[in-house]
Amino acid sequence: MITVHAEQLSVIKRSISLSKGEEVCGLFLGSGLLPNSVMVTKVVPTSNVAKRERHKRFEIDPVIRLQLERDTRNLPIGIVGHYHTHPGGEAVPSEIDLASAHEPNLFWLIIGTSGDTMKDIKAWSIDPIKGKFINLELSII
Numbered sequence: 001m002i003t004v005h006a007e008q009l010s011v012i013k014r015s016i017s018l019s020k021g022e023e024v025c026g027l028f029l030g031s032g033l034l035p036n037s038v039m040v041t042k043v044v045p046t047s048n049v050a051k052r053e054r055h056k057r058f059e060i061d062p063v064i065r066l067q068l069e070r071d072t073r074n075l076p077i078g079i080v081g082h083y084h085t086h087p088g089g090e091a092v093p094s095e096i097d098l099a100s101a102h103e104p105n106l107f108w109l110i111i112g113t114s115g116d117t118m119k120d121i122k123a124w125s126i127d128p129i130k131g132k133f134i135n136l137e138l139s140i141i
């Protein structure tokens with residue numbers, strides 16, 4: 001199970017309201033390791049650095065990711081997952097998502113939006129052997 005606090009989602013909601021229809025993305029710091037329970041302790045929004053079609057693609061800023069890995073090296077928390085939105089879409093992984101999923105230890109939070117509203121939120125992980133996403137239990141507290 002993935003546990004996320006409602007206040008952490010409001011950080012994402014703020015990014016959505018500034019996104020102009022592009023996918024927004026970022027990283028989650030927390031504790032626990034898949035397939036066991038994961039608890040998110042912090043949301044770190046990053047720029048979507050995809051070079052094109054940012055309304056249907058995302059790429060997390062690698063500089064921020066590296067910095068977080070460095071900052072948490074000696075801490076009991078680390079990068080546990082990431083999130084992105086599907087503007088006007090469902091919280092289901094796209095073909096593009098499947099093609100870029102290579103890290104089975106990170107969970108994916110996908111948020112289907114309608115305007116500034118988060119209408120659907122689902123957590124996923126990639127099964128690298130079957131080559132498909134698995135829906136994870138999500139608890140918003």
Ligand SMILES: [Zn+2]
Binds near residue numbers: 084085086110
């Ligand atoms: Zn996607």
